[in-house]
Every structure is written in structure tokens, then in C-alpha cells.
Amino acid sequence: MTKNKNLLQGWYRKPDIDIGLTYRVFYRNLKVFLKTWKANIMFNFLEPLLYLWAMGLGLGMYVSQINGLSYLEFLAPGLIASSAMFSTTYEVTYNSYTRMAREKIFHGMVATPVSMDDVVLGEILYGTFKGVLYGLVFFIVVAFFGIVHSPFAIFILFPLFLMTVILSNLSLIWTSLAPNYDSFGYFFTLLISPMFLFGGIFFPVESLPAGIRFLPWFTPLYHAVEAIRPMVLGLSDYSVSGHLVWLIVVTVVTLPFPLTMVKNKLIQ
Amino acid sequence: MTYHAGAQAIFAQNLTKRFGSFTAVNNISFAVSKGECFGLLGPNGAGKTSIARMIIGFSPISEGKLLVLDQDIHTHAREVKARIGVVAQEDNLDPELTVLENLLVYANYFRLPRNVARERAEEILKFMDLTDKAGAVVDELSGGLKRRLTLGRALINRPELLILDEPTTGLDPYARQTNR
Numbered sequence: 001m002t003k004n005k006n007l008l009q010g011w012y013r014k015p016d017i018d019i020g021l022t023y024r025v026f027y028r029n030l031k032v033f034l035k036t037w038k039a040n041i042m043f044n045f046l047e048p049l050l051y052l053w054a055m056g057l058g059l060g061m062y063v064s065q066i067n068g069l070s071y072l073e074f075l076a077p078g079l080i081a082s083s084a085m086f087s088t089t090y091e092v093t094y095n096s097y098t099r100m101a102r103e104k105i106f107h108g109m110v111a112t113p114v115s116m117d118d119v120v121l122g123e124i125l126y127g128t129f130k131g132v133l134y135g136l137v138f139f140i141v142v143a144f145f146g147i148v149h150s151p152f153a154i155f156i157l158f159p160l161f162l163m164t165v166i167l168s169n170l171s172l173i174w175t176s177l178a179p180n181y182d183s184f185g186y187f188f189t190l191l192i193s194p195m196f197l198f199g200g201i202f203f204p205v206e207s208l209p210a211g212i213r214f215l216p217w218f219t220p221l222y223h224a225v226e227a228i229r230p231m232v233l234g235l236s237d238y239s240v241s242g243h244l245v246w247l248i249v250v251t252v253v254t255l256p257f258p259l260t261m262v263k264n265k266l267i268q
Numbered sequence: 269m270t271y272h273a274g275a276q277a278i279f280a281q282n283l284t285k286r287f288g289s290f291t292a293v294n295n296i297s298f299a300v301s302k303g304e305c306f307g308l309l310g311p312n313g314a315g316k317t318s319i320a321r322m323i324i325g326f327s328p329i330s331e332g333k334l335l336v337l338d339q340d341i342h343t344h345a346r347e348v349k350a351r352i353g354v355v356a357q358e359d360n361l362d363p364e365l366t367v368l369e370n371l372l373v374y375a376n377y378f379r380l381p382r383n384v385a386r387e388r389a390e391e392i393l394k395f396m397d398l399t400d401k402a403g404a405v406v407d408e409l410s411g412g413l414k415r416r417l418t419l420g421r422a423l424i425n426r427p428e429l430l431i432l433d434e435p436t437t438g439l440d441p442y443a444r445q446t447n448r
């Protein structure tokens with residue numbers, strides 16, 4: 001861990017980004033994705049679909065209403081966000097770590113005019129792309145259940161985009177610290193699963209015990225869910241703008257860290 | 269050791285590399301003229317890879333002066349890297365792509381136009397005797413064939429300077445001959 005202390009060195013520096021080359025890094029990942037996308041998409045959206053069935057239709061029989069919504073209506077929009085979350089976080093932990101540490105693909109890329117900042121930003125963009133894509137695929141499922149009540153629902157792209165950028169940033173920070181694959185277990189057990197279970201998808205955070213009710217406010221998933229739900233259901237809710245501001249601010253604040261930490265980890 | 273602008277591919281003066289308190293490269297000076305084939309010999313752990321990494325900008329220098337193709341790699345990284353080819357000690361081919369895709373995707377990082385990339389890729393496959401394997405996934409290649417592809421990939425930008433770190437690892441004698 002003493003080595004990791006220096007990973008933050010120079011986090012305030014101006015990143016060395018070339019958008020064209022960043023896109024080429026993203027494109028490399030996209031090219032690999034397109035080889036297996038059918039199996040990938042099937043696999044990734046099966047899980048939220050099972051939740052929708054089990055909880056929405058099963059548990060929903062026993063829950064009459066939450067905040068004036070049927071349980072299925074309450075639940076489904078949140079699962080769009082969690083579908084995106086899982087897709088992004090798996091990609092930018094296990095898969096990014098594979099590219100970085102095992103396959104040494106980052107090393108190969110930076111021997112060309114591509115900079116390490118281009119590589120890391122390309123990874124963040126790809127993690128974001130995958131999350132937004134899986135979010136949208138699940139959105140279509142939700143639409144089939146008849147839960148999309150407004151054409152403005154397409155604006156969920158904004159919170160989905162912001163949330164997945166933040167999650168890409170957080171995942172890459174963890175990836176830069178990870179000594180091996182096992183350590184990602186902690187990431188999912190300590191951060192992602194609690195967000196999923198207590199971030200306002202299955203029940204309103206107001207029903208959490210008073211002492212920990214403030215915790216979800218610190219998570220990107222909670223804000224995304226709170227923004228997405230009214231958009232999908234066509235409800236006017238002025239708090240949405242507050243959630244979007246939170247997401248924008250945290251996106252900007254977290255971005256420098258993966259860039260610096262991965263660079264400091266690899267370039268010694 | 270004096271610096272001759274335009275005549276030297278690499279100019280290193282009092283070059284030092286430290287990892288914490290450990291000194292991996294201690295105050296070395298050398299120059300490689302353009303067109304010259306320069307070999308760096310030394311036992312394992314002598315610091316050869318550390319020197320190569322500094323030259324390709326993968327490792328900041330601790331002390332001294334280092335010019336690559338007359339430029340400081342840390343202030344002109346993209347320009348210099350566009351003009352060099354690198355074969356790292358550890359293979360870093362893209363195992364999720366085929367042999368041909370490896371060359372094309374790499375060419376893309378050098379911003380080579382698609383048709384130029386394709387032409388050069390085919391030329392390299394031929395030269396490296398890999399044409400039959402163009403569609404094979406890299407993971408299916410033997411160690412020696414991977415090394416040949418890595419070598420070929422380093423030529424895709426027609427580099428003025430080629431940095432090879434243990435390039436003959438796994439190559440059969442025939443390949444060593446043709447690569448001279």
C-alpha cells in the first residue's frame with residue numbers, strides 16, 4: 001500500500017487528451033464488443049428482468065402502493081439505472097483490469113502517439129457507453145411492461161450518462177488500487193450491492209433508519225434513480241434538477257482521479 | 269559525449285533512473301547515430317529494460333539528459349512516439365483481436381489512413397510469414413509467432429528508430445536470420 005500513496009501525485013495537472021486518439025481507444029473496445037454483443041446483452045439484462053418479475057410481480061402482489069405508485073411502477077425505473085450500473089462497473093473493474101494488468105494492452109497503446117490520459121478516458125467512455133446501452137435496453141423492456149408514461153422519458157439519457165461516467169471513474173480508481181482480481185469482490189460487496197439494495201430502487205430511502213437515512217445521498221445510483229423515475233412515469237418533480245446538479249458536479253469532481261491514478265500506477 | 273543535432277537517434281548523458289532509493293540505471297552516457305544498429309548487453313537486472321522504457325517515454329528519467337530523435341520525449345511525447353517502433357520485453361499484443369486486426373487497430377493509433385494501413389499490414393504479414401494466420405486470434409499463436417507479430421506491429425508506422433527489448437525471445441533461428 002505504500003506504493004499506492006503516490007498514486008494521487010499531481011491529480012490537479014491538466015490532462016494530456018487528444019480526442020481523436022481517445023476515440024480510437026474507445027473504438028478498439030467497441031470492436032471487441034461487437035464480436036460478442038448478442039450474448040453480452042442477453043446475459044446482462046436477464047438479471048434485472050428476473051428482479052422485475054420476482055419483485056415487481058411477485059412481491060408487488062403484497063405491496064399495495066408506494067407514494068401513490070403501484071410497486072411495479074415504483075420498481076421498474078430504478079432497475080433501468082441498476083442495469084446500467086452493473087454493466088459499467090463490471091466492465092471498468094474486471095475487464096479494464098484484464099486489459100491493463102494481464103493483457104498489457106495499455107502498454108501497447110502508449111507506445112504509439114496515444115497518451116495514457118487518452119487510454120484512461122477511452123476506458124471511461126467505453127464504460128459509459130456500455131452502461132447507457134444496457135440502461136436503454138432495459139428501458140425498452142420496461143416500456144413493454146407498459147410503464148413508460150411519457151415521451152420525455154427519453155431524457156433519462158442524461159442521468160444515465162452522468163451516473164455511468166461517475167461509476168466508471170470510481171471503478172477505475174478501484175482498478176488502479178487493485179492488487180488482483182479478488183479485490184473487486186470488496187468493491188461489489190461494500191459499494192455496489194449496498195447501493196443497489198438501499199439506493200431507493202426497492203423502497204424509498206425515507207424508510208431507512210434515521211441514523212443512516214443520509215447515506216444514499218452520497219451515491220450516484222440514488223440520484224440517478226430519483227431523476228429517472230419521474231421521467232419514465234411522466235411525473236413533474238422539481239427535485240429532479242437537484243439530482244442532476246449533484247450528478248454533474250460529482251462527474252466533474254471525480255474525473256481527474258482515475259486519469260492520474262492509472263497513469264501513476266503504470267508509468268514509474 | 270557530445271550532442272550532434274540531426275545526426276543522433278538517441279543521445280543520453282548522465283542518465284539515471286531511481287525507483288525510490290534503488291538506483292536501476294546509474295549515470296550512463298551513450299549516443300546512437302542515425303542508421304546505426306546499437307546493442308545494449310548486460311545480465312538480468314542490469315537496467316536494459318529501464319533504459320528502453322525511458323527512451324519510449326514510459327518511465328520518467330530521474331536525472332541526466334535524454335534526447336530521442338533530437339527531442340525530449342517528455343515534452344514532445346506524441347511527436348517522438350509517432351516516429352519510433354517498440355517491441356517491449358513482455359508481449360502486449362491484443363489477444364481479443366485477430367492477427368490482422370492487431371495490425372490495423374495499431375495503425376489506427378498512428379492515424380494511418382485505412383488503405384495505407386491495409387497495404388502495410390499485408391506487407392508486414394508477408395514479411396513475417398504470417399499471411400496464413402491473418403484471421404487467427406492472437407491467443408492461438410505460438411510464442412514465437414506472437415513475437416514475430418509484435419515485431420511486425422512495431423514496423424507499421426515505418427519508424428525511424430526501432431527499440432527492441434529482448435526481441436529474439438522465442439524466435440526460431442530461421443526467424444532470427446530473416447530479421448537481421
Ligand SMILES: Nc1ncnc2c1ncn2[C@@H]1O[C@H](COP(=O)(O)OP(=O)(O)O)[C@@H](O)[C@H]1O
Nearest residue numbers: 268287292310311312313314315316317318319
Ligand atoms: N517499477 C520498478 N520498481 C522498482 N524496481 C524496478 C522497477 N522496474 C525495474 N526495477 C529494478 O531495476 C533493476 C533493472 O531492471 P531492468 O531494467 O528490468 O533490467 P534488465 O532489463 O537489464 O534485466 C532491477 O533490479 C529491477 O528489479
Ligand SMILES: [Mg+2]
Nearest residue numbers: 316317357433
Ligand atoms: Mg529486461
